[in-house]
Amino acid sequence: MTKIAFLIGQVNNIGGIPRVVSLISDSLIKTGLFDIQVISYQKGNNQGYGWNDKIKFNYLLDNPMPLKKGIFTATMRLRKILKNEKIDFLITCGSLYGPLGVLSTRFLDTKTIYWDHSNFFENTSHQFKIESKKFTAFFADVVVPLTKHDKINYEKYTKAKLVYQIYNPIDSKLENLKHEYDKSSKRIISVGRLTDQKNFLLLVDVAKIVLNKHPDWKWDIYGSGPLEQKIKDKITDNKLNDSLFLKGQSNHLYSLYKEYSFMVMTSKYEGFPMTLLEGMSNKLPLISFDIETGPNEIIVENKNGFLVPSLSIPEMTIKIIELIENQEKRISFSEHNEKLIDSFNMNGITSRWISLFEQLKQ
Known part of the structure; x- marks a missing residue:
């Protein structure tokens, strides 16, 4: 052996x-x-x-x-x-x-x-x-x-x-999931350690624009880390406590993904982000900055999600709002994920x- x-x-x-x-x-x-x-x-x-x-x-x-x-x-x-x-x-x-x-x-x-x-x-x-x-x-x-x-x-x-x-x-537990994509969900999910790499302080700037335009939507961040208090303070300063939430570390993410409309990743750099694979396997449309490596080998532009010029708040905001306002595109992106999943x-x-x-x- x-x-x-x-x-x-x-x-x-x-x-x-x-x-x-x-x-x-x-x-x-x-x-x-x-x-x-x-x-x-x-x-x-x-x-x-x-x-x-x-x-x-x-x-x-x-x-x-x-x-x-x-x-x-x-x-x-x-x-x-x-x-x-x-x-x-x-x-x-x-x-x-x-x-x-x-x-x-x-x-x-x-x-x-x-x-x-x-x-x-x-x-x-x-x-x-x-x-x-x-x-x-x-x-x-x-x-x-x-x-x-x-x-x-x-x-x-x-x-x-x-x-x-x-x-x-992709974790084999996430392969061949049978649940339907929730096209009526008005919730966005982001996942990652609360560190500089994951760039959640910038995410707050994006969320302020998006959620002020669409106040009926909510945005949840799952993860823990050293920047937790700074992110909390920025959420409060931007009056987003009722729409942008730090949900902490969760051991039950696999069962939660299906409650969301799409996933957003704001990282400054990645290797090969597992969270995007998890979102993909749960049929979630994906939006990510087009950083050096990772997202552009998971997301096919305008097929299962959007790749946004790296660290551009205006471009990220535009693409998120586009998905919020276009249910048919969300459904199309979700369906396309099933065609791409076998590579992983x-x-x-x-x-x-x-x-x-x-x-x-x-």
């Missing part, structure tokens, strides 16, 4: 990385071909994402510590785990832990897979992240970016030996991973 370990920062029920790792690992275990464990840099909570009971969990540090201080201890502990457990493949998730992954596998039989969960230029103000990506790509056996666009970036800007693109999957189903994505493992074994 092939032994695989996923290296992540922390096991929790907040970030996108633990979420997608839980989905992929579960699907791989169900094939009966793989023994899987999840190794986290620091101790976390195994609850929240329905981890498969067969997964073994390990962590490298007992107490939180910046990577630059903890990397030596973490490397020694990770090398010990990889040798003792005879791990065939270490999948390092995210750019921050890329160097830890490649240092820990040097001169071992374990193959290193670097799985980047953001886009290559995710935030150029953090030069360390770009250098980390280049360093990790050079030493890893393969780089797995989330999008076709980033496959080109890795091939162009790094000395990676192999670049093998794999999309994030769990079986197809799992097959891509298995093909990669077979290729690396040769």
